[in-house]
Structure formats: structure tokens, C-alpha cells
Amino acid sequence: xxxxxxxxxxxxxxxxxxxxxxxxxxxxxxxxxxxxxxxxxxxxxxxxxxxxxxxxxxxxxxxxxxxxxxxxxxxxxxxxxxxxxxxxxxxxxxxxxxxxxxxxxxxxxxxxxxxxxxxxxxxxxxxxxxxxxxxxxxxxxxxxxxxxxxxxxxxxxxxxxxxxxxxxxxxxxxxxxxxxxxxxxxxxxxxxxxxxxxxxxxxxxxxxxxxxxxxxxxxxxxxxxxxxxxxxxxxxxxxxxxxxxxxxxxxxxxxxxxxxxxxxxxxxxxxxxxxxxxxxxxxxxxxxxxxxxxxxxxxxxxxxxxxxxxxxxxxxxxxxxxxxxxxxxxxxxxxxxxxxxxxxxxxxxxxxxxxxxxxxxxxxxxxxxxxxxxxxxxxxxxxxxxxxxxxxxxxxxxxxxxxxxxxxxxxxxxxxx
Amino acid sequence: xxxxxxxxxxxxxxxxxxxxxxxxxxxxxxxxxxxxxxxxxxxxxxxxxxxxxxxxxxxxxxxxxxxxxxxxxxxxxxxxxxxxxxxxxxxxxxxxxxxxxxxxxxxxxxxxxxxxxxxxxxxxxxxxxxxxxxxxxxxxxxxxxxxxxxxxxxxxxxxxxxxxxxxxxxxxxxxxxxxxxxxxxxxxxxxxxxxxxxxxxxxxxxxxxxxxxxxxxxxxxxxxxxxxxxxxxxxxxxxxxxxxxxxxxxxxxxxxxxxxxxxxxxxxxxxxxxxxxxxxxxxxxxxxxxxxxxxxxxxxxxxxxxxxxxxxxxxxxxxxxxxxxxxxxxxxxxxxxxxxxxxxxxxxxxxxxxxxxxxxxxxxxxxxxxxxxxxxxxxxxxxxxxxxxxxxxxxxxxxxxxxxxxxxxxxxxxxxxxxxxxxxxxxxxxxxxxxxxxxxxxxxxxxxxxxxxxxxxxxxxxxxxxxxxxxxxxxxxxxxxxxxxxxxxxxxxxxxxxxxxxxxxxxx
Numbered sequence: 001x002x003x004x005x006x007x008x009x010x011x012x013x014x015x016x017x018x019x020x021x022x023x024x025x026x027x028x029x030x031x032x033x034x035x036x037x038x039x040x041x042x043x044x045x046x047x048x049x050x051x052x053x054x055x056x057x058x059x060x061x062x063x064x065x066x067x068x069x070x071x072x073x074x075x076x077x078x079x080x081x082x083x084x085x086x087x088x089x090x091x092x093x094x095x096x097x098x099x100x101x102x103x104x105x106x107x108x109x110x111x112x113x114x115x116x117x118x119x120x121x122x123x124x125x126x127x128x129x130x131x132x133x134x135x136x137x138x139x140x141x142x143x144x145x146x147x148x149x150x151x152x153x154x155x156x157x158x159x160x161x162x163x164x165x166x167x168x169x170x171x172x173x174x175x176x177x178x179x180x181x182x183x184x185x186x187x188x189x190x191x192x193x194x195x196x197x198x199x200x201x202x203x204x205x206x207x208x209x210x211x212x213x214x215x216x217x218x219x220x221x222x223x224x225x226x227x228x229x230x231x232x233x234x235x236x237x238x239x240x241x242x243x244x245x246x247x248x249x250x251x252x253x254x255x256x257x258x259x260x261x262x263x264x265x266x267x268x269x270x271x272x273x274x275x276x277x278x279x280x281x282x283x284x285x286x287x288x289x290x291x292x293x294x295x296x297x298x299x300x301x302x303x304x305x306x307x308x309x310x311x312x313x314x315x316x317x318x319x320x321x322x323x324x325x326x327x328x329x330x331x332x333x334x335x336x337x338x339x340x341x342x343x344x345x346x347x348x349x350x351x352x353x354x355x356x357x358x359x360x361x362x363x364x365x366x367x368x369x370x371x372x373x374x375x376x377x378x379x380x381x382x383x384x385x386x387x388x389x390x391x392x393x394x395x396x397x398x399x400x401x402x403x404x405x406x407x408x409x410x411x412x413x414x415x416x417x
Numbered sequence: 418x419x420x421x422x423x424x425x426x427x428x429x430x431x432x433x434x435x436x437x438x439x440x441x442x443x444x445x446x447x448x449x450x451x452x453x454x455x456x457x458x459x460x461x462x463x464x465x466x467x468x469x470x471x472x473x474x475x476x477x478x479x480x481x482x483x484x485x486x487x488x489x490x491x492x493x494x495x496x497x498x499x500x501x502x503x504x505x506x507x508x509x510x511x512x513x514x515x516x517x518x519x520x521x522x523x524x525x526x527x528x529x530x531x532x533x534x535x536x537x538x539x540x541x542x543x544x545x546x547x548x549x550x551x552x553x554x555x556x557x558x559x560x561x562x563x564x565x566x567x568x569x570x571x572x573x574x575x576x577x578x579x580x581x582x583x584x585x586x587x588x589x590x591x592x593x594x595x596x597x598x599x600x601x602x603x604x605x606x607x608x609x610x611x612x613x614x615x616x617x618x619x620x621x622x623x624x625x626x627x628x629x630x631x632x633x634x635x636x637x638x639x640x641x642x643x644x645x646x647x648x649x650x651x652x653x654x655x656x657x658x659x660x661x662x663x664x665x666x667x668x669x670x671x672x673x674x675x676x677x678x679x680x681x682x683x684x685x686x687x688x689x690x691x692x693x694x695x696x697x698x699x700x701x702x703x704x705x706x707x708x709x710x711x712x713x714x715x716x717x718x719x720x721x722x723x724x725x726x727x728x729x730x731x732x733x734x735x736x737x738x739x740x741x742x743x744x745x746x747x748x749x750x751x752x753x754x755x756x757x758x759x760x761x762x763x764x765x766x767x768x769x770x771x772x773x774x775x776x777x778x779x780x781x782x783x784x785x786x787x788x789x790x791x792x793x794x795x796x797x798x799x800x801x802x803x804x805x806x807x808x809x810x811x812x813x814x815x816x817x818x819x820x821x822x823x824x825x826x827x828x829x830x831x832x833x834x835x836x837x838x839x840x841x842x843x844x845x846x847x848x849x850x851x852x853x854x855x856x857x858x859x860x861x862x863x864x865x866x867x868x869x870x871x872x873x874x875x876x877x878x879x880x881x882x883x884x885x886x887x888x889x890x891x892x893x894x895x896x897x898x899x900x901x902x903x904x905x906x907x908x909x910x911x912x913x914x915x916x917x918x919x920x921x922x923x924x925x
Contacts, residue, residue, distance in 0.1 A: 334856070338824070341854045343854075345848075347837075349837070349839065352839035359864055360861070361862050362859070364860070
């Protein structure tokens with residue numbers, strides 16, 4: 001094997017805080033994911049985090065206005081990774097073998113929030129998956145939407161300073177339940193935020209998950225979501241609609257890893273809009289483990305300035321996962337010289353009766369369309385704006401929650417102002 | 418194959434074709450005594466090969482530098498293939514028929530070897546088409562010029578040596594140099610020295626470096642300015658010896674405005690042990706030049722249980738150096754136990770073009786990880802990739818491709834399409850395309866399903882009265898031809914047989 005690497009100051013400092021376990025040993029030998037790691041080749045995390053960082057201190061700023069509308073939602077706020085307990089509800093201790101390991105709150109009928117004192121013991125991770133394993137060691141907040149109920153939960157992650165922090169959320173959507181999960185990253189300063197969201201969606205349950213991350217030019221934001229869609233029960237399927245709006249960071253990565261155990265349905269969309277020297281990486285890995293899984297993915301990106309957009313999509317259809325129907329599309333617009341787009345739409349298929357497809361395009365604004373609009377009297381800048389808006393609209397139109405769609409639209413407009 | 422369960426709806430003809438493929442026709446061994454380099458790979462082996470070839474000092478130094486470098490390198494493991502570790506010391510790196518490696522005339526070539534090539538359908542002994550033996554071939558060759566059968570000049574490589582090159586005289590008249598690379602080193606050292614390793618540098622990758630150290634034979638082609646090569650050129654590679662690796666090196670240079678079409682075929686006997694084939698092919702196209710490179714690769718794929726077969730680790734790259742130059746790769750890959758091959762184009766010259774047409778068929782336990790790289794450096798460069806993969810049995814196949822558009826490649830264009838078909842539930846088909854775009858004036862398109870691509874055509878065909886299946890069949894047929902027609906006639910028939918499969922159940 002290759003010779004051992006020289007750790008960066010960041011790694012030295014980070015590893016000193018970690019327990020001496022298998023994951024730490026592995027990280028010491030290969031370092032954080034870098035451009036030499038296949039799944040991070042266009043997002044050099046190691047290069048972006050060289051200087052030593054202390055764990056983040058207290059969140060100092062005022063709470064900003066919510067990025068996504070929280071009307072009717074139960075709000076869970078995490079400030080620099082620290083979750084805030086709900087107010088006005090009596091906590092009950094969670095006991096394990098007679099010992100208290102956390103507290104639980106019944107927030108509303110059918111909605112339970114549990115705060116654990118500790119996270120999961122980290123496990124060794126394969127190359128590229130270490131970040132999620134690291135985040136899993138953060139004290140866990142579990143959100144349960146009990147079978148048959150309908151709830152909306154907003155997870156607001158507020159981060160500032162120049163330290164580093166992790167957080168870990170675990171959501172279960174019980175049989176026949178409907179959950180809307182709004183996740184936002186409100187980042188000021190230059191922290192390194194490493195978030196993890198683990199989700200179980202039972203048969204007949206529906207999850208709508210929307211993630212918004214406004215631009216944070218100095219920060220490093222990594223967010224990994226791991227979803228499991230249960231096997232169907234008769235006609236009752238696990239369904240997920242997901243849409244991510246990412247407006248970039250010094251380095252940002254929004255990764256989705258989903259497993260469909262049977263005939264589930266998943267929409268895994270994303271839209272990124274970048275300027276200046278911002279970076280965004282949309283990575284997804286969808287596994288079809290049972291028969292009849294369905295997925296539909298539309299990812300679009302717009303890159304201006306010297307920004308860098310990354311899309312890595314993978315569908316893995318396991319042996320026996322017949323009748324899988326999965327479509328992946330990624331389309332990117334490059335607005336300026338110096339912007340770049342890197343894409344890897346990947347298929348790995350071990351079943352013969354499936355319908356899988358991927359499409360990928362990259363290019364400039366269509367000069368014919370631009371010419372047409374100008375000759376109809378629309379000034380060039382305005383015409384460009386309209387064409388970009390139309391390009392992005394395709395992703396936004398697929399969002400079924402009207403309030404979220406409007407908020408996404410507003411976020412896009414505000415950033416252009 | 419017989420016990421394999423086929424999915425309903427897979428055309429019977431398809432099944433038949435695939436089953437036919439599982440029987441390897443070229444698995445015979447030719448009994449001929451051979452002289453081999455001592456087993457294993459050391460600096461001595463490199464010196465031995467170089468001495469055998471009577472090479473000049475610079476080439477020996479070049480090989481030794483490569484060997485030194487190779488010892489420090491690690492075998493790549495990123496491809497989606499798995500095979501037991503190769504013991505590089507357990508191979509022979511040089512084998513030549515004992516009767517000698519150089520033949521003054523075709524009559525000196527041992528009858529066994531000629532028989533061998535005859536069995537493969539390679540016309541070395543086709544009386545009048547023989548190599549320039551004392552000028553005897555001249556008139557015969559001329560006599561054929563008026564015939565309707567297109568002529569093909571052949572360079573036949575048997576283990577580590579080129580045994581015969583046909584039509585040399587006629588090609589010389591046109592100024593085309595077509596000979597084994599060993600000969601070229603002796604006769605045109607300045608050309609070889611100028612271009613060798615200029616496309617695939619010695620340090621390029623593990624197998625290319627290994628090849629640079631121990632390459633045995635291969636073909637050298639130089640087409641001078643403004644010359645359209647009067648016939649198809651062809652090399653036929655044959656591994657005969659057991660435990661022997663073949664490391665051929667091919668170098669083709671098309672000078673300004675030149676055109677050449679080159680064909681390559683490969684077979685090997687059936688053996689239980691795995692054999693190594695690590696070739697390097699370099700193409701250089703100068704201003705307005707065009708090279709068409711076609712391969713029908715049918716190395717022994719191993720038996721039904723995956724025993725034996727060739728490890729085919731090949732580096733093929735074209736450098737479109739000149740403006741408006743064009744290189745077109747066409748490959749039909751049916752053989753080898755493990756394939757690792759990415760014929761690529763560096764589109765350096767403005768307005769240069771690269772094309773890659775591929776049909777890959779894997780069966781039983783074959784594994785193929787193949788594709789292409791199109792690196793756009795110049796303005797208005799264009800590339801087109803069409804890849805069709807068919808997996809059967811317990812085989813695994815991966816299309817791996819890179820399209821890279823550099824910042825200065827204004828107005829670059831790429832179109833990529835890859836389709837895969839799985840036959841039976843125990844195989845795998847994978848697509849791993851990498852796209853890197855740094856130009857805001859480039860247009861890149863990647864598509865991957867036939868149905869999606871042809872929706873409007875399907876609709877049209879159906880509106881003209883065809884039912885859906887007929888319409889699909891019609892379009893699939895048309896698509897197949899699109900790839901096959903890129904092959905020169907000589908290969909088209911063989912290739913067509915290999916790909917007469919329906920695309921039903923296709924995935925992208």
C-alpha cells in the first residue's frame with residue numbers, strides 16, 4: 001500500500017479529540033477525503049481544511065429569520081451543533097438498564113422528540129464515508145412521527161464562528177404517517193459544519209424533505225442524509241419527495257444515500273446556483289435492494305463567476321431488484337469563463353428486467369433563445385435572467401409544497417439582487 | 418450457458434448468438450518450438466529483449482528507465498474488475514519461433530505458423546500477396562489492384578515477433594512505411610525516436626510502463642504528407658506460447674493531410690492459466706490528417722467456469738495534434754477474461770475530431786471495464802462516443818468514460834451515448850461517465866437509453882402503421898448499423914455476427 005500520509009494541522013487537532021477507535025485509526029492512515037478519494041475527487045475536503053480548528057464555542061449571533069416558512073411546524077434549533085430542548089413540555093427520562101441516557105418529549109399527539117446524551121459509537125467507514133460516521137458520534141436527537149399521524153418538523157441549523165461541529169438527527173416516519181422535514185443551514189463566519197440526518201420511512205408512509213443552504217462563502221458545510229425506505233405492504237409504499245437548494249460555500253456537499261428495500265418511490269431533486277468562487281457538491285447514492293423500486297432524479301445547476309459545481313449520482317440495482325424504474329438527469333448551465341461543472345452520473349446494474357436511464361448535459365445559455373428574446377425587445381441582461389429562471393423552474397415546479405416552493409424561489413431571487 | 422435462465426421476451430436469435438460466442442473457435446495451439454527469454458522480469462530480461470531485437474543504445478536506455486520506474490509503481494485497482502494478483506515473475510516476456518525471428522521470404526516462415534494464421538483466416542500465404550520478397554510481390558499486387566476485393570496489407574505478430582508483413586512493396590511506392598516496429602527501429606530510427614512515447618509517456622500508467630520496458634513487437638506506420646494510404650493496413654496478433662505475455666507496441670503517424678485505416682485482430686489458444694497482454698498503441702495525427710483504427714478483439718476469454726483467459730490491459734491513445742485532424746476508434750470486444758481498455762483522443766489541434774464506437778460483449782465469467790477519454794484542448798473540437806455493451810452469463814461490464822473540456826476549448830462539442838443490455842439475471846452492466854467542463858461555450862450531451870432517445874422516431878414509425886415491437890426492431894437495427902458501418906468491410910461481417918442481438922430490456 002501507499003506510504004502513510006502526513007496529517008494536516010486540522011487532522012492532528014481533530015484526531016486528538018476523537019476516541020482511539022477503529023474509525024480514528026482508519027482516518028489517521030488515510031486522512032480526510034481528498035481529491036485522491038474517488039467519491040470526493042472534485043471536492044477536496046482535506047485541502048479546504050488545513051488549519052487546526054477548535055470545537056465550535058457557543059453560538060453568538062442573534063437567531064436570524066427562518067429560511068423556510070415554519071408555520072405549523074415543530075421547530076428544532078441547533079446552534080453550533082447543540083440542540084435546543086422544546087419549551088413548555090415536560091421531559092421524561094429515557095432509561096437504559098436503569099440508567100438515564102436522555103430525555104424524551106411528547107411534543108404533540110403522534111410526535112415525539114428524544115434527546116440522547118451521547119451519539120453512536122463510531123464505526124469504521126469505507127473511504128469517502130468517514131464524514132457521516134464522524135457526525136454520527138454527535139449526541140443524537142431522534143424525531144418520531146408515529147404511525148398514521150401527519151407532522152411538519154423544521155430543523156434549523158445555525159452556525160457561526162470559525163470552529164468545527166457535528167450534529168446528528170434521526171427521523172422515523174411510522175406506517176401510514178406523513179412527515180414534512182425542513183432542514184436549513186444558516187451559516188455565518190467560517191465554521192466547518194458536519195451534519196447527519198438518518199431517516200426511516202415505513203410502508204405507506206410519506207416523507208417530504210426540503211433542504212436549503214444559502215451561500216456561505218467562507219464556510220465548509222457537509223451534510224449527509226441516509227434514508228431507508230421500507231418494503232411495501234401490498235399497495236402501501238414508502239414514498240419520499242426530496243429537494244435540495246444549495247447556494248454554495250467555500251466547500252459544500254449535500255449527500256443523499258438511500259436504500260429502497262422494496263417497491264418504494266423516491267424523488268431526489270436538487271438545484272444549485274453558484275457565483276464567485278463558491279463550490280457545491282450534490283452527491284447521491286440510491287440503492288434498489290428489492291423488486292419494483294422507483295426513483296426519479298432531476299438535478300440542475302447554474303454556475304457563474306469562478307464557481308465549481310459537482311454532481312455525482314449513482315443508482316445501484318442489486319441482483320434480484322427486478323422491475324426497478326430509475327431515471328437520473330443532471331443539467332448544468334455555465335454562465336462565465338472560469339466556471340466549471342464536473343459530473344459523474346453512474347449506473348451499476350445487476351438485474352436484467354429494469355429500466356434505468358441517465359442524461360447529462362452541460363453548456364451555455366442557448367444563443368438562439370437569447371437572440372430571439374433580444375429581437376423581441378428584451379434587453380440582454382433581462383433575457384439572460386429569464387432564461388436562467390426558466391431553467392431553474394423545472395426543479396422548483398416539482399416541489400409539491402407551495403410554501404417551500406415560494407421560499408426557494410425567493411431565496412434564488414434574493415441572491416441575484 | 419445451457420442451464421442459464423433467460424428472461425422472457427429475449428429474442429431466440431439473441432440467445433443463439435450468445436451461446437455460440439461461448440464456444441471459442443480460435444483455441445488451438447500451434448506446435449512449434451520456440452526460444453524464450455528466461456522466465457521472470459529483471460533488468461536482464463529487458464537487456465535480453467533489446468539485444469534480441471538488435472536495438473540501438475537509446476532504446477535500451479529508454480526501456481531500462483521504464484523498467485526502473487515500473488518497479489516503483491503500484492498496479493491500479495480502480496477498475497471494476499477483480500482477478501487474482503498477477504505474479505509478474507511467472508511469465509515469459511519474450512518468445513520467438515525457434516526457427517528464427519527474421520524471415521527473408523515468406524518461404525522461410527515455418528509452415529506451422531502459416532497454418533496457424535490460415536486457420537485464423539489471415540491471408541499471409543495467399544500466394545501473390547506476400548511480402549516484398551525480392552520484389553516478387555510487385556506484379557502480383559498490381560494485378561490485384563483492378564480486382565473487386567479490397568486489399569489489406571497484413572503484419573502478423575506471433576508471440577513476440579512479427580512473422581510477416583504483406584504488401585510492403587506496393588505501400589513503399591506510395592511512400593507509406595508499414596513494418597514491424599523492430600524493423601522500423603532499425604530502418605527509420607529518427608521517426609521512431611521522434612514519436613515513440615510522445616502520446617503515451619513512459620510514466621503514463623502501470624501497464625504502459627511495463628510495456629515500455631519489455632515491448633516485443635508491433636506495427637509501425639508512417640503515412641507521409643498528403644498521402645491517402647492505398648489500402649487497409651492490418652495487424653494480426655496471436656499469442657501461442659503458454660505463460661507468455663504479449664506486449665506489443667503500435668505506433669501510427671499520419672503526417673499532414675494523410676489518411677490511413679488500420680485494422681487489428683487478436684486471438685490466443687485456450688489454456689487454463691491466465692495470460693497477460695499489455696499493449697500500447699500510439700496514434701499521431703498532424704494537420705488535416707485522419708486515422709481510422711478498428712479492432713476486433715477476440716482473445717481467449719477463459720472457459721465456462723472462468724478458468725484461463727487473457728488479461729487484456731491495454732493503453733490506446735491518439736493525439737490529434739494538428740488542426741482539423743481526426744481520429745476514429747472502432748472496437749468490437751468479445752474476448753479476454755479481463756479487459757481494461759480506454760482508447761482515447763487528445764484533441765489538441767483546433768477543429769480536431771475524436772470518435773469512439775464500441776460494441777462489447779461479455780459472457781460466462783468475463784469482466785470488461787472499457788470506454789474512452791476525450792480530452793478537448795483546442796477550439797471547436799468535437800467528439801462523439803457511442804458505446805453498446807451486452808452482458809450475459811455471469812459476466813460484468815463497465816463503460817467508463819471521461820469527457821474533459823478545458824478552459825480554452827471554446828465551442829467544443831461532445832455527444833455521448835451508451836446502452837447496455839443484460840441477458841440473464843446473473844450478470845452486471847455499469848456505466849461510469851465522468852464529465853469535466855471548464856468552458857462556458859461548450860455543449861455536452863450524454864444520453865443513455867434507446868427508448869428515450871428514439872421516442873419521436875418510435876412515434877413516427879408507429880404513426881406509419883408499424884406496431885410498437887416492429888418499430889423498436891427497426892430503430893434498434895438502424896442504431897446497430899450506425900456503429901457497425903464504422904468498421905471496414907473486412908471486419909464488418911465478423912462483427913455483425915457478434916452483435917446480431919436484440920436490444921430488448923436494454924438499460925442505459
